[in-house]
Amino acid sequence: MTDLLTPHGAHREAWRCLQCWDAPCTAACPVHVPIPEFIARLRGADPQGAEELVRSANPLISTCGEICPDEQYCARACVLRGVEGPIRVRELHRFVTETAHAPWPTWTASRSKRVAVVGGGPAGIACARELAALGYAVDVYERDTAAGGIVRHNLAVDRFAVDRLDRDLSALHGAPIAWHLGQAAGSLREILAAHAAAFYAPGTHEDILLGIPDEEGLVTSGMAFLREWRDGIGKDLTGKEVVVIGGGNVSLDVTLTAVHAGAARVVLVYRRGPREMPVWRRELEEAATRGVAIEYYARPIALLVEAGRIRGVQCRRTRLVDQGARRPVPEDMPGFDFVLPAEEVIRAVGSSPARDEDVDLRWGSKATLPVSERMETAAPSLFAGGDLVSREGTVVAAASHGLRAARAIHHMLTEAAR
Numbered sequence: 001m002t003d004l005l006t007p008h009g010a011h012r013e014a015w016r017c018l019q020c021w022d023a024p025c026t027a028a029c030p031v032h033v034p035i036p037e038f039i040a041r042l043r044g045a046d047p048q049g050a051e052e053l054v055r056s057a058n059p060l061i062s063t064c065g066e067i068c069p070d071e072q073y074c075a076r077a078c079v080l081r082g083v084e085g086p087i088r089v090r091e092l093h094r095f096v097t098e099t100a101h102a103p104w105p106t107w108t109a110s111r112s113k114r115v116a117v118v119g120g121g122p123a124g125i126a127c128a129r130e131l132a133a134l135g136y137a138v139d140v141y142e143r144d145t146a147a148g149g150i151v152r153h154n155l156a157v158d159r160f161a162v163d164r165l166d167r168d169l170s171a172l173h174g175a176p177i178a179w180h181l182g183q184a185a186g187s188l189r190e191i192l193a194a195h196a197a198a199f200y201a202p203g204t205h206e207d208i209l210l211g212i213p214d215e216e217g218l219v220t221s222g223m224a225f226l227r228e229w230r231d232g233i234g235k236d237l238t239g240k241e242v243v244v245i246g247g248g249n250v251s252l253d254v255t256l257t258a259v260h261a262g263a264a265r266v267v268l269v270y271r272r273g274p275r276e277m278p279v280w281r282r283e284l285e286e287a288a289t290r291g292v293a294i295e296y297y298a299r300p301i302a303l304l305v306e307a308g309r310i311r312g313v314q315c316r317r318t319r320l321v322d323q324g325a326r327r328p329v330p331e332d333m334p335g336f337d338f339v340l341p342a343e344e345v346i347r348a349v350g351s352s353p354a355r356d357e358d359v360d361l362r363w364g365s366k367a368t369l370p371v372s373e374r375m376e377t378a379a380p381s382l383f384a385g386g387d388l389v390s391r392e393g394t395v396v397a398a399a400s401h402g403l404r405a406a407r408a409i410h411h412m413l414t415e416a417a418r
């Protein structure tokens, strides 16, 4: 977790901003936070106004103030990036949402129509907030006993304090949203029949397997491992040698949590090289600081098991081959195998969505559900968003889908009423 800016630091950061008329930072933010206006309110000693403005643009702003990968969005676009460093907008969000204490908005359900939201993760929360702000009564169906999705249950414990998410949810207090918690949504067909429209955002929660012998029962799921630590029942790894298989941000959260769990040594095995690793620099640096080793250009091919317990992982060297694809493809180098000692092997190579076959969503062969620009699916009145429809995999991207879908639903319902 990063340190909170001091009032002096926030003041200095706000006054460094050049207030660019074309705001490339705003254009680069998926929810288009009006950054120059936000900063102008801070400069004008109106922190509450600044909080109201960012919260209205991003219902997950307290969460994003901690974990938004700004390096791929607003900070990357800041004209000061190559001069004296980008404006620390994310940290300003955090400063404002933790210190301003703007009053929560008031709500009225002014429309008779009900809209359903399936999944209470970032995409669902953002959609529900926007629909409520537009005056609709909303039913959110969430199979867990609390809303928040991955942000509540799967982030590394050392990296995110869940009270930020709770603050975002508190801002919805009094909104015309019925939270059906602990209630997995049943048939999409029935939900659509009972509502004017629905937004479908169940995320992707089916573990992708490594495909090696004995995997099931011996290799731990990274998402389950992270969740157990969040739930306070995490596996103690004191003194153990741990091998994590993966290469994205999720695998880094797993390595950090394994260190937190007391592992003596943590090695991440990745089949490509450092340049191909799809991770945020901040997370990679944190893992390096915490002593995580990375074995690049390798993949597991077998587990070494004695008396039902893992003793090591046999890995095969890979090399990258350009086959004209978006990224070079890893190819095995037989004869270059090696063994990593391990007592615990954790898999974090991705997840895929559970496919709902109740309505025809025209899935096709892709791992993500196809939707239009307005987040419409192939089924009438059914919209979708979040990780289900995109591999961008960030809270702010999921929030942007939810907001876009809510506005498209409003447009559809008001057009139909004319």
Ligand SMILES: Cc1cc2nc3c(=O)[nH]c(=O)nc-3n(C[C@H](O)[C@H](O)[C@H](O)COP(=O)(O)OP(=O)(O)OC[C@H]3O[C@@H](n4cnc5c(N)ncnc54)[C@H](O)[C@@H]3O)c2cc1C
Pocket: 067, 068, 069, 118, 119, 120, 121, 122, 123, 124, 141, 142, 143, 144, 147, 148, 149, 150, 151, 154, 155, 156, 183, 184, 185, 186, 201, 202, 203, 204, 226, 249, 250, 253, 385, 386, 387, 388, 392, 393, 394, 395, 396, 398
């Ligand atoms: C380990 C990890 C670390 C990450 N770190 C970051 C980070 O630092 N910064 C960042 O911006 N992003 C991060 N992400 C990505 C981010 O968490 C996701 O992109 C985001 O949570 C996606 O939101 P979502 O609403 O689409 O899905 P989810 O968060 O998965 O929420 C979906 C919700 O739907 C519910 N659901 C599923 N099926 C049903 C059903 N049938 N009925 C009712 N409810 C259902 C689930 O219980 C869940 O609560 C991370 C992801 C992981 C896995």
Ligand code: SF4
Pocket: 028, 029, 030, 031, 032, 033, 035, 058, 064, 068, 069, 070, 073, 074, 075, 089, 090, 093, 396
């Ligand atoms: S939500 Fe993220 S991308 Fe958007 S302005 Fe804030 S830190 Fe930048």
